[in-house]
Amino acid sequence: MNIIVATTSHFKYAQIICDTIAESAKVRGTGIAKRTPDYIRKKLENGNAVIALDGDTFAGFCYIEVWGHEKYVANSGLIVHPNYRSMGLAKKIKATIFKLSREKFPEAKIFGITTGLPVMKINYELGYKPVTFSELTDDPEFWKGCQTCKNFDVLTRTDQKMCLCTGMLYDPATKPKEDKKVNSRAFKRLKSIKESLFLKKKVKRT
């Protein structure tokens, strides 16, 4: 498996990247910001993406977004092709894009929003901590990305204060905690509380 900084030579993978992201969102039944092949190609052009290839076969991807005049960056669009899941690939892709972000934008805070436990675990191990949305970028362009998510109405209803996603932030000025294991039980419980609150679903709490 090759995990590398992507370039224009990887343009041919833009479509499969978008398709895999869209299909996975459908299967999970969760919200996701939609990406177009053009958008992905821009990321490849700027050297702001990491791709995982098994020979010539697409295996995974993630890219950097820059917000608030480089005060913040986000590592977004993480996707591992279903054939390559549960082998630690997401962890490796995230570590590579995190390193690239630190090199290219050393002063920037790195953040993400996610509903996924795997992403939460990976981010936590990299030194991110859960934060309220008020600690993330207020760049309207970032929040516009949520418009294509099926839970966007929740974000609007709460005046952008909270949603089903959890915000996570790595602040280069703060020393990361020694204990870098996420509390999965607490996260699952928080998620189920949010779902029952915001989606008015009857959710069994474990």
Ligand SMILES: CC(C)(COP(=O)(O)OP(=O)(O)OC[C@H]1O[C@@H](n2cnc3c(N)ncnc32)[C@H](O)[C@@H]1OP(=O)(O)O)[C@@H](O)C(=O)NCCC(=O)NCCS
């Ligand atoms: C989420 C995703 C990127 C994980 O990729 P992956 O390569 O299978 O993940 P890894 O093998 O690196 O696993 C990372 C951690 O998450 C855990 N994990 C992986 N899949 C999991 C699942 N479905 N439920 C709970 N934990 C899971 C792993 O056990 C591992 O934790 P550990 O270090 O404690 O063992 C992949 O499933 C995917 O592409 N999903 C669809 C898109 C998506 O959800 N993207 C994130 C948007 S925020």
